[in-house]
Amino acid sequence: MTEIRTPRLLLRRWYDDDLAPMAEINADPEVMRWVDDGSVLDLDATAEEIERWEEDWDEEGFGIFAVELLGSGELAGFTGLFVPEFLPEVLPAVAIGWRFGSQFWGQGYASEAAHATLEFALQDRGLDRVVSVDRPGNSASLNVVQKLGMEPAGEANHPVHGFPLTLHAIDLTEYQA
Template sequence: MTDLIEFETERLFLRQWTPADREPFAALNADPRVMEFFPARLTRAESDAMADRCEALIRERGWGFWAAELKGSREFIGFVGLHTPSAELPFSPCVEVGWRLSFSHWGKGFASEAARGAFRVGFTVLGLNEIVSFTAVKNFRSRAVMERLKMCESGTFEHPQVPGNSPLRLHCLYRLPRAHYDA
């Protein structure tokens, strides 16, 4: 186990997962709006297993997909953070920034705000040289977040964990080199 990294932004706490996060996380993973650009919605057991993996990776490395909590209400709204993808991607090895927020918290700038905090951790604490992000080509909302984060579009690829006949298989890649972050 390494030192646990947690941080806050203006409106959010990015922290380790707790048992209380499981129920609202399962609800957002079952929401067809949230999961529109994933191959399938998650069952409660699948959602709990994902939360367990996120928690274990943070415990192991000190960082990962952190639980995102509103400062004012202490409400869990999803996750934002850094992750090393397990899939063998054309640009592996890499560290990605990612997010999944409950629908009621979309459009409020939380993903961008928390991702900027994750960049700060990745570049200044972890010493990463680059952070990537990727999504289904048709996921224009997430792509807009990547562009607001000043990430550069860097081509497309077929995601190996998405079934070959799925319209979601084609993904776009965005990159943020440390030099662009420092500028």
């Protein structure tokens, strides 16, 4: 089982007990504001999401990590890698993403988890390049992208909802652990 420990976090595969706390995170309109069309997800949709993430691990050898706080064992959210199939103009690509409960914002958890995930992607999984797909105006996400050392890599429009997206990327030659 793939696990990564950082000073404050455990990045790991998903447990059955993670469903309820992840569903709580996905039910928060403020958390979901920048995700797709901003709709919240219920328990069933969250279960489907986690199931897809676990399938990605089996098929791709990478995926979305559950992020647990080492001090308390609480599920704080997720970070991980995925193929952005919804955006064919960037393929082939592997993207990094994150989502944390609002009570965990502003504490550096997203940056800490994303750094560990990027290192995993480039050094452990041997990926040459990782991208980020974000919505303009999401300053908290952009802050994490910048801390990762990712550079602007273009713009696109969401193929379903039509809103603009910003692309950032980093390759192995630019990465500094």
